[in-house]
Amino acid sequence: MTTTAAPKVSDNELLLEVKGLKKYYPARGGFIRRGTGTVKAVDGVDLFVRKGETLGLVGESGCGKTTAGRTIIRLLEPTAGEIRFNLAGKGWVDLAKMDRRHLQQVRPHMQIIFQDPFSSLDARMTVERIVGEPLVINHVASGQALKDRVAELLRVVGMRPEYMSRYPHAFSGGQRQRLGIARALALNPSMIICDEPVSALDVSIQAQVLSLLEDLQQKFGLTYLFVAHDLSVVEHISNRVAVMYVGRVVELAKTEELYYAPKHPYTEALMAAVPKPDPRRRDRPIKLPGEVASPLNPPSGCYFHPRCRYAKSICSVETPPLVEVSPEHYSACHFSKELTLRGVSTK
Amino acid sequence: MSDKPGPKAPEQDIVLRVNDLHTYFYTDLGISRALNGVSFDIPVGKVMGVVGESGCGKSVTALSIMRLLPKSSKIIKGDITYFRRPQHNGSAGASDQIKQKSENGQQGFWIDENAGKVQEIRLNDLDPMGPEMRHIRGAELAMIFQEPMTSLNPVYTIGDQISETIMLHQRVNKAEGLRRAIDILEKVGMSNPKLIVGNYPHQLSGGMRQRAMIAMGLSCHPAVLFADEPTTALDVTTEAQILDLMRDLQAQFGTTIVFITHNLGVVAQMCDSVSVMYLGRIIEQTSVDEIFYNPKHPYTSALLNSIPHIGSRSKERLQPIRGVVPDPYSKIVGCPFHPRCNAFMPGKCDKAMPAQTVISPGHNVRCFLYSDEVEE
Numbered sequence: 242m243t244t245t246a247a248p249k250v251s252d253n254e255l256l257l258e259v260k261g262l263k264k265y266y267p268a269r270g271g272f273i274r275r276g277t278g279t280v281k282a283v284d285g286v287d288l289f290v291r292k293g294e295t296l297g298l299v300g301e302s303g304c305g306k307t308t309a310g311r312t313i314i315r316l317l318e319p320t321a322g323e324i325r326f327n328l329a330g331k332g333w334v335d336l337a338k339m340d341r342r343h344l345q346q347v348r349p350h351m352q353i354i355f356q357d358p359f360s361s362l363d364a365r366m367t368v369e370r371i372v373g374e375p376l377v378i379n380h381v382a383s384g385q386a387l388k389d390r391v392a393e394l395l396r397v398v399g400m401r402p403e404y405m406s407r408y409p410h411a412f413s414g415g416q417r418q419r420l421g422i423a424r425a426l427a428l429n430p431s432m433i434i435c436d437e438p439v440s441a442l443d444v445s446i447q448a449q450v451l452s453l454l455e456d457l458q459q460k461f462g463l464t465y466l467f468v469a470h471d472l473s474v475v476e477h478i479s480n481r482v483a484v485m486y487v488g489r490v491v492e493l494a495k496t497e498e499l500y501y502a503p504k505h506p507y508t509e510a511l512m513a514a515v516p517k518p519d520p521r522r523r524d525r526p527i528k529l530p531g532e533v534a535s536p537l538n539p540p541s542g543c544y545f546h547p548r549c550r551y552a553k554s555i556c557s558v559e560t561p562p563l564v565e566v567s568p569e570h571y572s573a574c575h576f577s578k579e580l581t582l583r584g585v586s587t588k
Numbered sequence: 589m590s591d592k593p594g595p596k597a598p599e600q601d602i603v604l605r606v607n608d609l610h611t612y613f614y615t616d617l618g619i620s621r622a623l624n625g626v627s628f629d630i631p632v633g634k635v636m637g638v639v640g641e642s643g644c645g646k647s648v649t650a651l652s653i654m655r656l657l658p659k660s661s662k663i664i665k666g667d668i669t670y671f672r673r674p675q676h677n678g679s680a681g682a683s684d685q686i687k688q689k690s691e692n693g694q695q696g697f698w699i700d701e702n703a704g705k706v707q708e709i710r711l712n713d714l715d716p717m718g719p720e721m722r723h724i725r726g727a728e729l730a731m732i733f734q735e736p737m738t739s740l741n742p743v744y745t746i747g748d749q750i751s752e753t754i755m756l757h758q759r760v761n762k763a764e765g766l767r768r769a770i771d772i773l774e775k776v777g778m779s780n781p782k783l784i785v786g787n788y789p790h791q792l793s794g795g796m797r798q799r800a801m802i803a804m805g806l807s808c809h810p811a812v813l814f815a816d817e818p819t820t821a822l823d824v825t826t827e828a829q830i831l832d833l834m835r836d837l838q839a840q841f842g843t844t845i846v847f848i849t850h851n852l853g854v855v856a857q858m859c860d861s862v863s864v865m866y867l868g869r870i871i872e873q874t875s876v877d878e879i880f881y882n883p884k885h886p887y888t889s890a891l892l893n894s895i896p897h898i899g900s901r902s903k904e905r906l907q908p909i910r911g912v913v914p915d916p917y918s919k920i921v922g923c924p925f926h927p928r929c930n931a932f933m934p935g936k937c938d939k940a941m942p943a944q945t946v947i948s949p950g951h952n953v954r955c956f957l958y959s960d961e962v963e964e
């Protein structure tokens with residue numbers, strides 16, 4: 242796939258640039274015989290992240306957001322592509338080509354907050370050990386200093402330091418997610434991949450955690466890649482937003498532009514489906530017709546074409562590349578320039 | 589008993605009545621009072637939303653009713669009554685199996701001797717692991733759990749787990765169970781359900797696991813479905829599809845849904861009534877319209893104000909409710925919300941617990957702004 246999504250910003254402003262990233266899994270099980278297919282979970286992702294910004298990442302469940310995030314920080318082996326990271330004082334490195342030893346040195350700079358706090362917290366470890374583990378592994382603190390730092394981290398995520406000696410099972414869903422956030426913050430990383438960090442939280446704690454993430458960003462110049470489903474949360478926190486569909490980025494733009502003047506029909510469908518917090522406006526959103534595209538055997542041409550209300554014959558034949566359709570606004574649709582799509586309704 | 593049940597409905601319209609429910613956890617740190625007198629009635633075929641901050645007891649309420657509480661906890665007080673409708677008694681093909689059992693001379697609790705009548709079953713009197721409760725669970729009361737990873741078994745395929753549930757409650761063979769599993773997976777919006785049935789939970793994305801849980805919960809057409817944060821891991825288009833599916837289920841089978849969620853957009857779109865919980869109690873309960881347009885409790889208003897609105901073009905800071913939820917291990921004197929409340933009246937709110945009072949038909953609230961009635 243050719244792409245012209247190369248950023249026109251100077252290298253120094255960027256922290257991360259991902260090009261043609263792919264992550265495939267062998268498909269097996271069910272009625273599919275061994276070796277008959279490949280799940281193309283991430284299938285050519287292009288994106289770039291500026292220092293100190295928050296890039297939101299949204300898209301259909303199963304489209305590859307978590308896989309992309311985990312591959313970027315090399316928790317998963319990429320199948321193909323480049324993951325260029327601007328390492329403070331050392332310049333650009335390609336994480337995709339790094340060996341374990343070198344990765345070890347880069348790791349503290351990039352942290353991840355997991356989507357599923359239940360399986361990511363070890364049930365046999367106390368809160369103190371869970372939150373303090375990165376500090377211990379990286380020999381940052383021990384003894385009373387460790388206790389103090391853990392207490393401070395608990396306080397920033399709105400939990401009581403007295404909880405330190407308890408085990409994860411004694412906490413509710415939301416409380417456990419906050420422990421995961423406290424742990425990710427422990428090493429003061431430069432970039433945090435936040436994989437749905439607030440979806441398990443109620444609105445008031447959500448607000449507290451988002452404010453907290455913003456404060457930390459201000460204070461330490463943190464950069465976030467922020468995966469979430471709640472579009473109001475993404476709007477609130479992101480400078481720019483990337484939209485994924487079946488393993489690829491189909492639109493990437495400044496938050497306002499993406500929300501109010503989207504250029505890709507899938508983005509329009511997403512914006513229309515947001516449930517309105519008003520019981521007097523119960524309109525059922527327009528359902529996306531057709532079958533959910535599968536990363537096992539994606540449709541020909543544009544992956545979205547079978548569900549797209551604007552599709553024409555070219556769409557089932559040719560894959561549209563992600564191109565800059567207006568300054569800083571990238572879209573992968575043959576008709577981005579012609580279509581006038583509806584964004585979020587402001588009423 | 590000071591607690592009056594929620595919006596009053598004629599008894600024959602109620603499917604579940606919870607009265608003054610107290611559930612405590614006994615831990616090495618002391619007693620955690622998770623539920624401190626929860627009362628509500630759920631009318632049959634309706635959707636009741638349950639909202640409230642993390643840790644307020646939403647999941648424990650559902651788990652208490654389902655009799656799925658962990659060993660460290662106990663229902664210490666209160667009643668849970670399930671009003672069984674004939675159409676749900678041994679529904680969906682299970683009745684043959686049940687009749688067989690009673691012919692063998694066993695006392696058939698599930699046999700509807702008074703066909704056509706509503707049976708009253710006190711769930712809190714049943715053995716949580718006994719045959720009655722096990723039969724009710726899954727076939728009549730089902731739950732979509734908040735934590736897909738801890739409730740899906742990592743060593744079995746998705747297909748095995750769903751077909752197992754189907755086979756347990758509906759008399760079908762393995763092949764038919766699997767066929768129905770594929771069918772329901774397709775309905776919850778999974779692409780390639782034939783591949784998915786052979787996958788293990790770790791091979792699915794977060795939202796796909798959640799949908800597998802939903803599929804399991806829906807597969808037996810229960811009378812009451814507890815959906816604990818069922819769409820938190822889903823994008824909005826998939827969420828819309830799931831909500832539609834639930835509405836269809838409701839229309840087709842008269843399913844009652846208890847919808848636990850933090851998403852007030854989903855509450856507005858899905859629910860008929862809403863219960864707002866705070867520290868193990870329901871502090872306000874009314875219709876969805878009243879909650880959004882005429883909230884009474886200061887906590888409810890604060891909760892509504894903290895929703896981030898999409899399309900507000902706002903970069904302004906959100907308004908979190910100040911302070912944190914108190915520790916359930918401690919015992920607060922007075923209204924548990926008073927330390928965080930903007931309308932706090934010293935000498936009153938910190939002295940006694942306000943009673944759940946009906947302030948207008950179908951709207952009740954626990955707050956001294958509206959009544960001086962005290963819970964004894």
Ligand SMILES: Nc1ncnc2c1ncn2[C@@H]1O[C@H](COP(=O)(O)OP(=O)(O)OP(=O)(O)O)[C@@H](O)[C@H]1O
Pocket residue numbers: 266267280281282300301302303304305306307308309356536790791792793794795796821822823
């Ligand atoms: N270990 C694995 N083996 C096989 N397939 C996998 C594995 N992990 C993920 N997949 C597949 O890769 C695809 C993308 O999954 P991923 O978890 O990245 O999605 P996601 O965008 O994060 O979705 P969600 O929003 O639901 O979390 C899915 O089709 C999933 O089934």
Ligand SMILES: Nc1ncnc2c1ncn2[C@@H]1O[C@H](COP(=O)(O)OP(=O)(O)OP(=O)(O)O)[C@@H](O)[C@H]1O
Pocket residue numbers: 410411412413414415416443613615620621622640641642643644645646647648649658660734916
């Ligand atoms: N296994 C347990 N041991 C001890 N306390 C527990 C346990 N499970 C829950 N609790 C306590 O019971 C209270 C209610 O928890 P519950 O899980 O019902 O909250 P919730 O309202 O569902 O919160 P969330 O929105 O975060 O899911 C919490 O204070 C929690 O700490």
Ligand SMILES: [Mg+2]
Pocket residue numbers: 306307308356436793794795
């Ligand atoms: Mg994910």
Ligand SMILES: [Mg+2]
Pocket residue numbers: 413414646647648734816
């Ligand atoms: Mg819960």
